[in-house]
Amino acid sequence: MTYLKAVGLVGGYGSGPDILHGCDLAVDRGEIGVIVGPNGAGKSTAMKSLLGMLNLREGSVTLDGKDITHLAPQARIAEGIAFVPQTENVFTTMTVEENLEMGAFLRQDDYWDTIDQIYQLFPILKEKRHQYAGELSGGQRQQVAVGRAMMTKPSVIMLDEPTAGVSPIVMDELFDRILEVKATGVAVLMVEQNARQALEIADRGFVLVLGQNRYTGTGAELLADPEVRKSFLGG
Amino acid sequence: MTDFLNALVLLTNFVLLPAITYGSQLALGALGVTLLYAVLRFSNFAQGETMAMGTALAILCTTLLQSIGVSLGVLPTALLGMLPAIVIMWGVVLLTDRWVYRYYRTKRSKSIVFVMASVGVMFVMNGLVRFLLGAGDRNFEDGERFIISAADFKLMTGLEEGLALKTTQVITIVLAAILVIALFWFLQKTKTGKSMRAYSDNENLALLSGIDPHRVVRITWMISATLAVIAGVLYGLDKGYKPLSYFNLLLPIFAAVIVGGVGKPAGAILGGFVIAFTEGLLTYAYKAFLNYLVPPAWLPEGLIQFLSTEYKVAITFVILVIVLLVRPTGILRGKVI
Numbered sequence: 211m212t213y214l215k216a217v218g219l220v221g222g223y224g225s226g227p228d229i230l231h232g233c234d235l236a237v238d239r240g241e242i243g244v245i246v247g248p249n250g251a252g253k254s255t256a257m258k259s260l261l262g263m264l265n266l267r268e269g270s271v272t273l274d275g276k277d278i279t280h281l282a283p284q285a286r287i288a289e290g291i292a293f294v295p296q297t298e299n300v301f302t303t304m305t306v307e308e309n310l311e312m313g314a315f316l317r318q319d320d321y322w323d324t325i326d327q328i329y330q331l332f333p334i335l336k337e338k339r340h341q342y343a344g345e346l347s348g349g350q351r352q353q354v355a356v357g358r359a360m361m362t363k364p365s366v367i368m369l370d371e372p373t374a375g376v377s378p379i380v381m382d383e384l385f386d387r388i389l390e391v392k393a394t395g396v397a398v399l400m401v402e403q404n405a406r407q408a409l410e411i412a413d414r415g416f417v418l419v420l421g422q423n424r425y426t427g428t429g430a431e432l433l434a435d436p437e438v439r440k441s442f443l444g445g
Numbered sequence: 446m447t448d449f450l451n452a453l454v455l456l457t458n459f460v461l462l463p464a465i466t467y468g469s470q471l472a473l474g475a476l477g478v479t480l481l482y483a484v485l486r487f488s489n490f491a492q493g494e495t496m497a498m499g500t501a502l503a504i505l506c507t508t509l510l511q512s513i514g515v516s517l518g519v520l521p522t523a524l525l526g527m528l529p530a531i532v533i534m535w536g537v538v539l540l541t542d543r544w545v546y547r548y549y550r551t552k553r554s555k556s557i558v559f560v561m562a563s564v565g566v567m568f569v570m571n572g573l574v575r576f577l578l579g580a581g582d583r584n585f586e587d588g589e590r591f592i593i594s595a596a597d598f599k600l601m602t603g604l605e606e607g608l609a610l611k612t613t614q615v616i617t618i619v620l621a622a623i624l625v626i627a628l629f630w631f632l633q634k635t636k637t638g639k640s641m642r643a644y645s646d647n648e649n650l651a652l653l654s655g656i657d658p659h660r661v662v663r664i665t666w667m668i669s670a671t672l673a674v675i676a677g678v679l680y681g682l683d684k685g686y687k688p689l690s691y692f693n694l695l696l697p698i699f700a701a702v703i704v705g706g707v708g709k710p711a712g713a714i715l716g717g718f719v720i721a722f723t724e725g726l727l728t729y730a731y732k733a734f735l736n737y738l739v740p741p742a743w744l745p746e747g748l749i750q751f752l753s754t755e756y757k758v759a760i761t762f763v764i765l766v767i768v769l770l771v772r773p774t775g776i777l778r779g780k781v782i
Contacts, residue, residue: 287655295653301646304639312643315636316655358654 211275212236213397214291214366219259219269228267229255231421235399237414239365242388242398244429246405246442247418253401254296256418257368260399261293262286273366288316292364296371299355302344306335309343309354313361321361328357331390349380353387360391367391369400373408385411406443409433417442447604452737454606456729458595464725465718466614466683469621472717473676474694475701476628476710477669482780483645483708484665485546487559492673492698494570495534497691499674500681501578502530504585511587519589519612527678534670541566542666550662574688583686588612613682624675625714628668632710637664645708696758697724700765706779715776724760727751 216235222228229252237243245253258264260271262283270279273289281289301309310328314321329336332353338346343354352372359367372388373381381404389411392398402408409415412429417438425438432438474496481489489495507526516522545562591597592615595607632638637660644651644661652658677691684690697720704719705712730748752760773781 284652284655287653293653295650298647299650301643301650303646304642308639308643311636311639312651312654312656315640358650362655 213238214260214271214273214399216256216260216271217269219256219266219271221259221264221266221268222255223263224265229421230259230264230269232269232423233259233416233418233421234423234426235260235416237366237397237399239397240392240395241413242392242400242411242429243414243416244405244408244412245399245401245416245418246408247416247424248442251418252421253418254370255421256416257370257399257401260368261291287362290362290365292359292362292367294352294355294359294367294369294372296374300343300346300351300358302342304343305340306343306346306354306357307339309358310335310361313358316362324361324363327394328360331360331394332357332387347380348376349384352376352384356387356391360396364396366397366399369398371401371403373402373404381407406433409443448737450602451604451606452734454598454602454604454608455734455737458606458608460725460729462608462610462614464721466617467725468718468721469617470676470680470683470717471694471697471701471721472714473621473624473672473679474698475705475713475717476625477672477676478698479702479705479708479710479713479779480665480672481669482702483710484641484661485550485559487556487563488699488702489669490560490563490695491541491567491570492669493691493693493695494567494574495538495670495673496677496680496694497574497688498537498570498577499527499530499534499670500677500686500691501574501688502533503527503674503678504578504583504681504686506530507585517588520616521586521588521613521682523585523587523678523682524616527674530678531671531674534674535667537570538666538670539663542662571688571692578686578688580688583681585686586613586682611683613679617679617683620675620679624672628672628710631668641665693758697721697761700761704764704768704775706775706777707781709775709777709779712775712777712779719776720761720764723764724757727760728754728757 214237219230219233220228221230233252233256235243235256245256247253255264259266262281266279270277272278278286278289301312310325314324334350335353335357338350343351346354356369373384376384385407388398409429409432415427415429415432416423417425417432425432425435474492478489478492503523503526506529507523510522510526515525517525545566546559549558549562589612591609592612593608593610595609598607598609632642640656641661641664643654644656644658701716701720702713705714705716728750730750732744732749735744735749768775
């Protein structure tokens with residue numbers, strides 16, 4: 211039984227047209243699932259549907275066997291799903307540490323050991339703990355964003371294009387960090403433009419086209435598939 | 446040396462002390478406006494009338510307290526009377542939010558729609574205040590009027606010029622300082638204060654973090670109303686209560702907010718003092734002051750006043766225009782309305 215599983219998703223935003231036309235996603239704890247595909251394929255939409263920001267007409271979403279298809283976004287966060295938006299994903303006028311504290315807003319227990327864990331995972335954040343998040347570089351900001359999302363001790367973390375707009379070196383570093391996040395036993399699901407690099411670290415890959423799964427497999431399988439290589443990875 | 450001291454006392458008595466007092470009152474009013482802007486993203490034109498209504502209620506409570514024989518001794522009884530007024534005003538602003546602003550918030554209306562709605566609220570409150578206390582002036586100051594009177598000061602120091610230290614001035618400055626420190630501590634150190642800053646910074650991410658938007662909005666209204674009532678009562682104690690004077694305070698308050706940087710609490714305080722000091726320094730007649738410092742023969746005819754006091758409003762306008770032209774984000778780089 212896969213930890214987070216979505217089957218046959220059909221739906222769109224509000225009463226707008228359908229964007230997803232039968233999309234399947236699944237990711238287990240300690241795994242990385244990567245959604246790739248051309249522009250407008252509904253990659254981010256598919257991920258947001260797991261957070262409950264979409265009006266689903268068909269299909270179901272289960273978390274640890276529990277049906278969460280009709281749960282509101284806020285309730286899903288309480289269930290252990292964390293989301294890192296693509297842009298505006300940190301509180302720019304607050305310090306790094308305050309950003310992490312805000313991530314733990316709903317927690318009533320002592321969350322300082324979680325902050326310490328995050329500082330171990332992202333050592334640069336400890337160094338910059340009293341700096342405003344708005345003053346950090348793009349890659350450091352993404353680490354703050356992921357750190358903030360991890361403060362709820364989620365079982366699933368969803369990242370919307372975490373490497374958008376950062377340099378290749380920073381991208382490699384971010385992927386290393388994401389592998390470390392995965393090693394803590396979290397299910398990681400992310401949308402990526404840098405398809406080749408992302409699939410290299412992926413346990414599961416989903417190639418979406420027009421809101422449907424065109425190819426599904428492990429990252430290595432997709433990288434080896436000549437069709438996928440030709441159409442989506444530039445040969 | 447004595448001449449220099451006399452000149453200094455003169456300037457302190459007629460410019461510096463009144464400007465610090467007025468600046469504190471503006472700062473408190475402006476803090477309320479800037480907090481509301483930071484969290485609810487609109488300029489609340491009803492803030493002046495919130496001050497007026499709070500003061501009117503405080504006057505009623507004070508009269509009631511006085512009639513049953515309660516007094517604070519040397520301090521004005523209004524300091525006690527404003528406490529129930531603050532609580533009533535919490536109810537007033539929360540109900541206004543429930544009946545007026547929440548509708549537009551759920552509709553996600555543009556900021557200008559909120560501003561226009563707040564103009565409507567302003568007129569309604571303005572009318573209610575007349576019902577409450579009439580259109581006449583009220584003086585509700587009691588207790589000791591002076592901590593040091595001009596005559597005492599002259600006796601004590603032997604100087605020709607007197608420095609009068611009014612009780613209301615000291616109360617204003619001390620209370621404003623305490624409130625500002627408390628507010629900054631609240632915003633920087635408490636979980637609720639931080640959640641307000643987070644909501645102001647990035648609404649969507651605040652929702653993703655589980656921050657309750659309704660609670661943030663409620664608390665912001667309550668803090669802004671508290672600041673408005675206290676600022677109103679202090680202004681009323683200092684200058685006497687006139688219903689219209691609070692409407693006229695709206696311009697310097699907004700000028701203070703914009704000059705300091707919209708949405709920046711520290712900017713509101715800075716802006717308040719910039720406005721108050723500029724008004725004071727430009728409308729003061731320097732004749733007597735300069736008389737002590739330079740030989741009388743050097744002085745020109747007239748009062749040596751840059752602008753007559755009727756131009757106070759114009760000075761505020763000019764500062765506002767200059768800031769908007771030269772540095773639209775304000776001194777501390779706030780948002781642009």
